[in-house]
Amino acid sequence: MKPYRKAPPLQYLPAFVKSAQLRSFKHAAMQLNITPSAISQQIKALEENIGLSLFKRSQRELRLTQAGASFYETAARALSAYESGWEEFCGQYISATIHLSMISYVANEIVIPRLAEFRQAYPQIDLIIHTSMATENLQDKTLDAAIRFGTPPWAGHDAQLICPAYAVPVASSEYVQQNKEKDKNWQQHSLIHGRNGFDDWQAYGEATASAVTSSRQLFFDSYDAGLCAARAGLGVALAILPISAHELRSGRLQAFADQPLECRAGFYF
Template sequence: MPKQKAPRPPPIHYLLAFEASARHASFKSAAKELNVTPSAISQQIKSLEQHLGLTLFTRKARAIQLTAPGESFNRIAAQTIAHYQRGFSAFAQQYYSPIVKISMFSYVANEVVIPNLHTLRQALPNLDLLIETSMRVENLVNTDLDCAIRFGAPNWTDCQIELITPVKYNLLASKQYLADNPFDHLHNLGRQSLIHLRTDTNDWQQLVTDHNITPTNELFFNSYSAAIKAAEQGLGIAIGIFPSTDKTVRDGNLVAILPEHLPLDEAYYFVSRINDAKQINYDLLLEWLKNLFRTL
């Protein structure tokens, strides 16, 4: 005798009534949980059984009990509902949570943003900022990040881009380094120890090209924080970005070598994923960041 052909999957809305009934072993308790009448639950279970062509519950005077097919189907129903709830929780976190997850360089986080978080809490008490530090340019589309502070030229795609602040640069070194290694002109950079803040890009390329310099001593690091720390320790000259490095110079940890800061084509930008539900938080955070960098 040929086996009966399997039906199409039943309508999803039957799963809630079935799973609640199985969990409570009661149509009445399931109805109370789902805020419907017991007869409505009973009717949905009956329709589900008719659709499947199987008896899922044995009905007793004071309780119901899953049959063997009911036990099997309950595993499917419970897994489906749990998967939906987990997925919706992630969806709600992304689109409705007051938490804004932002990525930025560790130096910007440690020296600029975190020391001033108390002013953010005062200005925006309902916004929870979750900070992630990275030197990488994170693709917002493929991560759980909401936004990022990026340094560079705005050639990023699939995101909204807003200027936080233009920047300038200067050459920085410790007082002790300059005492041991006098610097009188850019042309003598070739005799200096040049500190690179990253390994994938030559930060000094424009300067050494413009002044026909051949560096003889270079140190490479993988973050701006490490490069600035190396300069503070007297290991050489680093390129400092302003206004984010203003405090380091004011505190006397480093000395600006050139008589004035020079403009850069790059800038600090606020980039965010397109998210209508969080847009107001993005706008408020951007305004706070603009004011923060303006007062450094």
Template sequence: MRLPPLQLLPAFDAAARHLSFSKAARELHLTTSAISQQIKQLEAQLGMPLFRRLTRRVELTEAGHEFALVAAKTLGAYRSGHAAFVQKFARAQLRLSMTPLIANEFVIPRIQDFQSAHPELSLSIESSMDLVDFDQEPIDAAVRVGAGQWPGLEAWLLCECVAVALAAPSLLAAQPIRRIDDLVHHTLIRRRQEQFGWADLARLMQMPGVSGRNELLVDSDLAALNAAQRGQGVTLSFLPAGVAPSVLWPEDQLRAVMPPFKTSLKAWFVFRPNDAKADLLREVFAWICEQIAPSRDTDS
């Protein structure tokens, strides 16, 4: 007796479990007619009926019951074997969410280094300032700036953060900034959502406020940096403590207008406690720490 084609087994298996060609069709996203045709081909190959076609239902014959066990065992072995194969050979994936500055200036430009050292691991990077709902979003870890206390989550310290005021060289050539009072002659760039802005800088310096000639409101850190590079004003940005601005922005594009200001904010690597991917997350955490370390100041 010739061995029937394996591609006929899923239709028979589904119909045998449901005792319905139409339900089998819905499960396999096929038409009822296609299910019926495949089962007829299988019966022709075996040379015996597997179903009794009654008025409004079908029943398995004795041979159908026996072959249903064969089909279920065969398909079960294939599914479990495929799962074991994927677990052994498929690349593990980690989906990370990061603040735009850390993602675009520290991680993404050097991601090839990580992937070369870890060919078994695939990283997906999302750039966002929004808080991550780990219960609702398929994110494995997030890099965020804050106090490090997020209920129900574990947070590893990446670095302390400083604030730096940046402006284009052309802007500074036209109107130098030698002290903070000189900002009154410039446009101050602000972000719609910011954890540290000009008002926070004023409190840090124990001043009633920081005044500018006017303000420019933008949507993100990257938009603020782009506006500053075009000479449209002065912006505040976060940096890991000890990292010089010239590491990220050539001095012909942006310059620090005064020394960095120490803040109470820190960058954290946040993830679910007891995560099944904890060992992989530890590898990624250690690598990100290396990228934002002050020792990278001499990198080109």
């Protein structure tokens, strides 16, 4: 039976492997951001631990001995396995990937146009965007966070206010010109609804003490689809500010009211 000797400390392996690859203590030290004397000391400690010379040293060249070449194969495999395992561990427990949920309108109109700027500022973070109109349960999914329009609290979730929200009736400029005489008599307009399960127009009417019933109504299951219908001249939608403020500034939509109405809901992270 061959005598067992305890394996040398792993801390010496990077200096040894890099020196073997570059055939220079000086160049290895530059790669590892330590001094050449520190490299020499680690190699000396490694050789003393093993009990064998690993390098043939000369003024011209640094070469591996036969034992050094054999040990290099073992050390290189060990470091490669460690680095691969560490990468896998980080991906599972120390991931720099953020899964963020939001409605498609916020993703398309606000986040994605600024994504290049975010990646330049935070190159170590991979942002994965999920779009949904639903209020996601972050505890039951792979999501890390969400940007939502609503009113907290949401059970089991922390919520921080990003900004308050304001509602304003909007339509295309052509629609506004063609329906000037109707003004804010909403009963004579085609009212566009942009989300399921909640009547935003009814809430707007209650807050402004105005009648918003109309026989002509269009229903869509997403906010961006509702605004798209308004831009197409199909009627009047309720735009939410500030996320749609650029639509008014650009003239893609025109406001039907002088002052936006502050919503009870807001935008939360």
